[in-house]
Amino acid sequence: MSTLIRIASKLACLILLATLVLPCPTLAHRVTVFAWVDGDTVRTTSQFSRSNKVHSGLIEVMDAATGELLVSGRTNNQGEFSFEIPPAVRARGMDLRVALKAGEGHAGEWIVPAAEYMVQAGAVPSRRSEQTEQTETSGQAKPVETSGQAGADPAVTPQVSADMQAIEQAVERALDRKLAPVTRMLAEQMQAGPSVPEIVGGIGWLVGLAGMGAWLAARKKK
Incomplete structure (x- = not known):
């Protein structure tokens, strides 16, 4: 049992090291x-x-x-x-x-x-x-008025x-x-890229899976 625990611990450490050192293929x-x-x-x-x-x-x-x-x-x-x-x-x-x-x-x-x-x-x-x-339409429709008031210059608008x-x-x-x-x-x-919490979460999953594998192996030996 203790041997399996040591193996699982070493496996978890290796997985952790590989995760930190090697680039993730998906991201690469x-x-x-x-x-x-x-x-x-x-x-x-x-x-x-x-x-x-x-x-x-x-x-x-x-x-x-x-x-x-x-x-x-x-x-x-x-x-x-x-x-x-x-x-x-x-x-x-x-x-x-x-x-x-x-x-x-x-x-x-x-x-x-x-x-x-x-x-x-x-x-x-x-x-x-x-x-x-x-x-143009308004200019054509309205003839120039010749009242005493000064009208706006049509060219201004x-x-x-x-x-x-x-x-x-x-x-x-x-x-x-x-x-x-x-x-x-x-x-x-x-x-x-992935944030620190995402990386830590992924490592946790890997460690958890390694521990579960060691536990299942120990049960089979019993």
Whole structure:
């Protein structure tokens, strides 16, 4: 009985040591890709873990609905790949599926909804055209009044509207640039490895299983 206990104790110590020293295969082989919109560009980052980026991984961008290949390329040494959104993609309002192939069967994917790049590019279009049309229509429907009061210059309203839209777009681009690092930080947090409580819990399970095995072996000997 004491021999079995000693064996179980040694086994538990070996399991504990292996868990702390050797990388977990599941974590070592896990690969993820994250994509986000930055103005007219989609940026991606790919990694096995926070400190292990995917080098020269194949990125394929497809129409999420049909699987049609739109863009492809390789990640750089930092696991990054970016591409400009093709006009045809924007015109058709495609959801994009960003697929990563990192070799040895490692693969991951991320969906970029059309709404993300349409909004950032100001492609919820027709606000500008509708305002222009309304201005033109009202200008045609109402003849110039020749009363003694000074009327508003018809050319002022479209100009002010265009200036406001230019300001809105400039602010959106500035926000995109400022938020890009935040987006990257969130992506890294999503890829974070197991926490200390999770590791300790896993070790506890292994030790418990080793003890149960020793107890069962002792019962069989009796």
